[in-house]
Amino acid sequence: MSQRAALIAVIVAFLVGIIGSLAVRPPSGNTAPAQSTDSTRAAQRISWRVPIAFATNLPVIGDAIVYVADTLSAASNGAVNLQVFEPGEIVPPFSITDAVRDGKVEAGYTWLGYDQGKVAAAPLLGAVPFGMEPWEFSAWWFDAGGRELGEALYAKQNIHILYCGITGPETAGWFREPLESLDDVQGLKIRFAGLGGKVIEQAGASVTMLPGGEIFQALEKGAIDATEYSLPIVDQRLGFNRVAGFNYYPGWHQPSTSFHLAVNLQVWNQLNPADQGLLEAVCTASVTRNLSRSEALQGAVIAGFPDVGVSAETLPDDVLRKLEEISGQVMAQEAARDEDFRLIHESQQAFRNDYAKWKSRAYLPRDF
Structure with missing residues (x-):
């Protein structure tokens, strides 16, 4: 190649480089490369499989865990991910705490009354005949030693429980x-x-x-x-x-019905205090939301009973x-x-x- 041809080639390459850099440069003039939405999400630090006892298509008792999972993801910018599995999908609905205890899954969402045959006192944390109404149970749990008693009971099962939902009375x-x-x-x-x-x-x-x-x-x-x-x-x-x-x-038989997020105790203890606090805060918010939906949605159903022969x-x-x-x-x-x-x-x-x-x-x- 002649010197003239080589010079022309260098000039062409230089111009192509300038044009290319202009093409990818942001309009604002900021030279930092643009990032996708996915890349702005925080690095995932919690990713748990969470089997549940109630199908997510069921109002109030089933959709509460969806609220918890979505809120945790939003609050952590995607760093906390609860993968919710429908009843029976990976764990039978009455065996959720067994799977959590044995480390087969990190956590599960359930009604602790289902543990009656394994943990005699468990139903007291779920529902008591002629017992406390929803706000009474919350008051006992948060301010009268209930949380400490519940956590101690399930620590014996290698589980840490989080009070994560409550409804008003069931029908008889x-x-x-x-x-x-x-x-x-x-x-x-x-x-x-x-x-x-x-x-x-x-x-x-x-x-x-x-x-x-x-x-x-x-x-x-x-x-x-x-x-x-x-x-x-x-x-x-x-x-x-x-x-x-x-x-x-x-x-x-159930003037109130409370629900818990059960977390494997070793998994819980390995969390940093900030993540423990986040999980507790979101579950507490879920308690309020769960009760609100429980109370708001029943009247219209009962009003429609004559139309369905009830x-x-x-x-x-x-x-x-x-x-x-x-x-x-x-x-x-x-x-x-x-x-x-x-x-x-x-x-x-x-x-x-x-x-x-x-x-x-x-x-x-x-x-x-």
């Missing part, structure tokens, strides 16, 4: 025939959970436990005669109204009094069998007795 159940007395539950095949299941069993019913996704089929095929499960909006979504036309109130009924006072009496017997029996149950039950009762001095005076009567 769905029945094919009216209930006029406790004689009507004698031999009745009913799906029932937790301590309420022990009570209705002692009242004469034949109790079985089923996850939410299996209840409708059992009702439809006659494997069970009746069921309790959740809130009206949840129960109707599952189709109970199509096979059982009598929906009873009040929810004596009759909303109230249990007779004498039935409720008898169930309350049996509940007291069940609680005494469980406390005598298990020391943790006794300690937590006594703590709850002491708080309720103290709180009653305020509750009985501060609020208007419900029939005012």
